[in-house]
Amino acid sequence: MPDRPLLVTSALPYANGPLHLGHLAGAYLPADLYVRQQRLAGRDVVWVCGSDEHGAAIAIRARQEETSPQAIVDRYHAELKEAFAGFGIAFDVYGRTTSQTHRETSQSLFRSIEAAGGFVRQTSTQLYDPEAGLFLADRFVVGTCPVCGYDKAYGDQCENCGSTLAPDDLIEPSSTLSGARPERRETTHWFLPLGEMQPQLAEWIGTKEWKPNVLGQVRSWLDGGLSDRAMTRDLDWGVPVPPGVDGETDGKVLYVWFDAPIGYVSMTKEWAEAEGDAERWRRYWQVHPDGTEPELVHFIGKDNIVFHCLVFPATLMAANRAADAAGNAAQPDRPFVLPSNVPANEFLNLEGRKLSTSRGWAVWADEALAAFDADPLRYALAVGLPETKDADFTWADFQNRVNSELADVVGNFCNRALTFAERFCDNAVPELVGPSDADRQMLAALAAAPAEIGRAYQDVRLRDAVAQTVQIARLGNQYLQETEPWKTRKTDEQAMRNTIAVALQVCAGLGILLEPVVPGVAGRLREMLNLEGVRSSERAGTDGLGWDDAGRPLLEPGHALGTPGILVEKVEDEAVEAQRELLRTRAANASPESPTTTASGAEAAEPETPYAPLADEIVFDQFAPLDMRVGRIVAAEPHPNADKLLRFDVDLGFETRQVLSGVREHLAPEDLLGQRVVVVANLKPRTIRGLESNGMILFAEDRDGRLLLVTTDGEPGAIVK
RNA sequence: CGCGGGGUGGAGAAGUGGUAUCUCGUCGGGCUCAUAACCCGAAGAUCGGGGGUUCGAAUCCCCCCCCCGCAACCA
Numbered sequence: 001m002p003d004r005p006l007l008v009t010s011a012l013p014y015a016n017g018p019l020h021l022g023h024l025a026g027a028y029l030p031a032d033l034y035v036r037q038q039r040l041a042g043r044d045v046v047w048v049c050g051s052d053e054h055g056a057a058i059a060i061r062a063r064q065e066e067t068s069p070q071a072i073v074d075r076y077h078a079e080l081k082e083a084f085a086g087f088g089i090a091f092d093v094y095g096r097t098t099s100q101t102h103r104e105t106s107q108s109l110f111r112s113i114e115a116a117g118g119f120v121r122q123t124s125t126q127l128y129d130p131e132a133g134l135f136l137a138d139r140f141v142v143g144t145c146p147v148c149g150y151d152k153a154y155g156d157q158c159e160n161c162g163s164t165l166a167p168d169d170l171i172e173p174s175s176t177l178s179g180a181r182p183e184r185r186e187t188t189h190w191f192l193p194l195g196e197m198q199p200q201l202a203e204w205i206g207t208k209e210w211k212p213n214v215l216g217q218v219r220s221w222l223d224g225g226l227s228d229r230a231m232t233r234d235l236d237w238g239v240p241v242p243p244g245v246d247g248e249t250d251g252k253v254l255y256v257w258f259d260a261p262i263g264y265v266s267m268t269k270e271w272a273e274a275e276g277d278a279e280r281w282r283r284y285w286q287v288h289p290d291g292t293e294p295e296l297v298h299f300i301g302k303d304n305i306v307f308h309c310l311v312f313p314a315t316l317m318a319a320n321r322a323a324d325a326a327g328n329a330a331q332p333d334r335p336f337v338l339p340s341n342v343p344a345n346e347f348l349n350l351e352g353r354k355l356s357t358s359r360g361w362a363v364w365a366d367e368a369l370a371a372f373d374a375d376p377l378r379y380a381l382a383v384g385l386p387e388t389k390d391a392d393f394t395w396a397d398f399q400n401r402v403n404s405e406l407a408d409v410v411g412n413f414c415n416r417a418l419t420f421a422e423r424f425c426d427n428a429v430p431e432l433v434g435p436s437d438a439d440r441q442m443l444a445a446l447a448a449a450p451a452e453i454g455r456a457y458q459d460v461r462l463r464d465a466v467a468q469t470v471q472i473a474r475l476g477n478q479y480l481q482e483t484e485p486w487k488t489r490k491t492d493e494q495a496m497r498n499t500i501a502v503a504l505q506v507c508a509g510l511g512i513l514l515e516p517v518v519p520g521v522a523g524r525l526r527e528m529l530n531l532e533g534v535r536s537s538e539r540a541g542t543d544g545l546g547w548d549d550a551g552r553p554l555l556e557p558g559h560a561l562g563t564p565g566i567l568v569e570k571v572e573d574e575a576v577e578a579q580r581e582l583l584r585t586r587a588a589n590a591s592p593e594s595p596t597t598t599a600s601g602a603e604a605a606e607p608e609t610p611y612a613p614l615a616d617e618i619v620f621d622q623f624a625p626l627d628m629r630v631g632r633i634v635a636a637e638p639h640p641n642a643d644k645l646l647r648f649d650v651d652l653g654f655e656t657r658q659v660l661s662g663v664r665e666h667l668a669p670e671d672l673l674g675q676r677v678v679v680v681a682n683l684k685p686r687t688i689r690g691l692e693s694n695g696m697i698l699f700a701e702d703r704d705g706r707l708l709l710v711t712t713d714g715e716p717g718a719i720v721k
Numbered sequence: 722c723g724c725g726g727g728g729u730g731g732a733g734a735a736g737u738g739g740u741a742u743c744u745c746g747u748c749g750g751g752c753u754c755a756u757a758a759c760c761c762g763a764a765g766a767u768c769g770g771g772g773g774u775u776c777g778a779a780u781c782c783c784c785c786c787c788c789c790g791c792a793a794c795c796a
C-alpha cells in the first residue's frame with residue numbers, strides 16, 4: 001500500500017498579497033512535513049503548488065492601480081516563491097496558472113467535458129460596460145435611485161432608501177470601472193450540474209474517513225442540496241473559454257475555482273517535463289493500466305473545503321465520464337483519481353486575535369525570516385498546528401517552545417553526547433561491549449521510533465509526530481542521567497564508553513527523524529556526527545539512508561566525529577520583543593480600535609489606497625429632500641440576530657427611535673454611547689433581521705475601510721444642512 | 722430553532738464507558754557531561770453548565786451557555 005504513487009497538493013496561494021504565518025500553518029508547512037517524511041521513507045511522491053493568478057479580484061485591483069494584472073501577479077509570484085524557499089517549503093514544482101501548459105490543460109479538460117455534455121448552459125441578461133469591455137456585477141453599477149433620488153445607489157439596491165433595485169431601474173446608470181453607461185446584453189455560461197451529480201458525490205464521500213471538520217462541512221453541503229455552479233465568467237483576465245466549443249466564447253474565461261485546482265494537474269505536467277518524461281504526470285493522477293491507483297492528498301485551509309471535496313472532484317468525475325463517453329479508441333484516456341484525503345486545517349490566530357491583513361495584524365514571512373532562522377519558526381508552528389481547532393501563535397510561545405524544547409531538550413542532548421565524546425572518547429564512536437539494561441532499553445526505544453512516528457506522519461497527525469520526535473531526545477537525557485557517564489568515566493570506563501556509543505546512535509537517529517521538521521538543524525547535526533549518505537528530503541528517491549534506518553545504529557565503532565557546537569541557538573528576549581513591537585506599531589497605525597485623535601493620528605503612515613473618485617454632480621433639488629438631524633446615542637448594543645449589526649436608540653430631541661447599523665466589526669457599542677451623531681431622519685423604515693431600523697447614522701469611511709463616527713456638538717434634533 | 726468545528730489543571734494538547742495522560746509554567750530536591758542546560762518529586766482539573774441512561778460517563782442521550790468558521794444581515 002505504501003507503494004502507491006502519491007501526489008500531494010497545497011492550496012494555490014492567490015497572487016495578490018504576500019505570505020504570512022497563517023498561510024504557512026494552514027496548507028504549506030503541514031504538507032512540507034508530511035512530504036519530507038514520505039520522501040525519506042522512500043515513497044514515490046510528487047508535491048505540487050503554484051500561484052493562483054486569475055480571478056476578478058486581481059483584475060479589479062489592476063484597474064484600480066492603473067496597472068496590468070500581469071504586473072501584479074508577476075510581482076507576487078516572485079515574492080511568494082521566495083518566501084516559500086526561505087521557509088524551506090520544498091515543493092517539487094511551484095508553477096503559476098498563467099502558464100501555457102495550464103491554459104492548455106484547463107482548456108482541454110473543459111472542452112472534453114463540454115463535448116460530452118457534462119455542462120449545462122444557462123443564459124441571462126447582464127449589464128455590459130462597453131468602454132471597459134466587460135460585464136459588470138450589479139454592485140459595479142451606480143446611478144440615481146428612482147425611489148429617493150439618491151445618486152449613488154447600487155445596481156442591486158439603494159443604500160439610501162433601502163429599495164431593492166435591478167440595475168435597469170437606475171436613472172443615469174454608470175459603470176464604477178469606467179464611468180461609461182452600461183448596456184444590457186445577453187450572456188451564456190457553462191454550469192457544472194452539481195445537483196444532478198450529487199448522488200455520485202454523496203456515494204463517493206460516504207466511504208471516506210476524513211477529519212471531522214472536513215466531513216462535517218461536506219455533509220452539511222450535501223444535506224442542503226447542491227446547486228449548479230457556473231464554471232465560466234465574463235472577464236478579460238483568466239484562461240479563455242476554449243474556442244470551438246458550442247456557444248459564444250468571446251470575452252469569457254474559466255471561473256478561477258474551475259481552473260485553479262486543474263492547476264495541480266498542469267503543474268504536475270510541468271514537473272514531468274522538467275524531469276524529462278512528459279507523460280510521467282499520469283502516474284500520479286490516473287488509474288494505472290494494471291489497476292493500481294495513485295493517492296491524492298490535498299492540503300488546504302478550512303475555507304477551501306467545499307471546492308476540494310465537492311467541486312473539484314465533480315470536475316474530475318465529469319472529465320472521467322467524458323472520457324468514457326468519447327470512447328475514443330485512438331486516444332483512450334485513463335480516469336483521474338479522486339482525492340483520497342483532504343486534511344484541511346483550521347485557522348491560526350495571532351496573539352489572541354484573528355489575523356487581519358488590512359489591520360496590520362499578521363506576521364509576514366519575510367519579516368519573520370529577517371529576524372529568525374526558518375527552523376525555529378517551523379518548529380514552533382509545527383507543534384502548534386491548527387489541526388483540530390483554531391490555534392494561537394504568540395511570540396512568547398514561540399520563544400518558549402524553541403528554547404525549552406528544541407534548544408534545551410533536543411539541542412542540548414546532542415551537545416552533551418558530542419562534547420562528552422570529544423573530551424573523553426577521542427571524538428570517535430566507542431564500541432558497545434556488554435551493554436547494560438539501560439543501554440538496551442535506549443536502543444530499543446530508538447528502534448521503535450521510525451515506525452511509530454512514521455505512523456503519525458502517515459495519518460497526518462503532525463503535531464503528534466513532532467512531539468514524539470522530541471520525546472526521543474527527552475529519553476536520551478533521561479538515559480544519560482541514569483547511566484551517569486561522568487561518574488562511570490572514573491569507575492567503569494567501558495560502561496562510560498557504552499553510554500556514549502548509545503547516545504551517539506540516538507543522535508544519529510535524530511539526524512534523520514528531525515529532518516522533516518527542522519531540516520537545517522538535522523543537517524548540522526549530521527555534520528557534527530560526520531554522518532553521510534542520508535537521502536534528501538527535498539526530492540523523492542531511494543538512494544542512501546532513509547527513514548527506517550533511523551532506528552538502527554548508524555555509526556560504526558571508531559567512526560570519527562565532526563566538530564561539536566551549539567546545535568540550536570536560543571531565541572533572545574530582545575528578538576521577540578522586537579517582533580511584538582513591530583506588530584504593535586503596525587496595528588496601532590492601522591487599528592480602528594486605537595483611540596488616537598485626529599491630531600496625533602495624522603502622523604500615521606498614509607495608506608496607499610487611492611481616494612474614491614468624486615461622484616457625479618447633483619443639483620440642489622436632489623440634496624434638499626434629505627432631512628438630517630443631530631441625534632444622541634442613548635443605547636447601543638449588538639443586534640440579537642445578526643453578527644455585523646448594532647442596534648441603537650437615538651434621541652432626536654422630539655423623539656427617540658431605533659436605528660440599525662452594520663458597524664459591529666468596526667466599533668464598540670460602549671464607545672458610541674452618549675455620542676452626538678448625524679442621522680438621516682426621513683429615511684423610510686426598514687426591518688432587518690427582525691428589528692426595524694428607523695433612519696441612518698452617518699459614518700466616515702477611511703480609504704483602508706475603517707469606519708469613524710461623524711460627531712457634532714449640536715443639540716439633539718438640530719437640523720443638519 | 723440556519724450549517725459545521727471546538728470548550729479537559731495557569732497555558733497548549735491526548736483521551737469516544739472502567740483509577741484523568743503529556744508538554745510548558747510554578748514549587749521543592751538532585752546532578753554537573755551539557756546551551757543558567759539536564760534528571761527526580763510535588764502542588765494544581767468536581768473534564769463549559771444542568772438534567773438523564775448505566776454497576777460505572779470527559780466519553781452515550783436531552784437542554785442551555787461560550788469561542789471559531791460558513792451562510793444571512795450591514796438604511
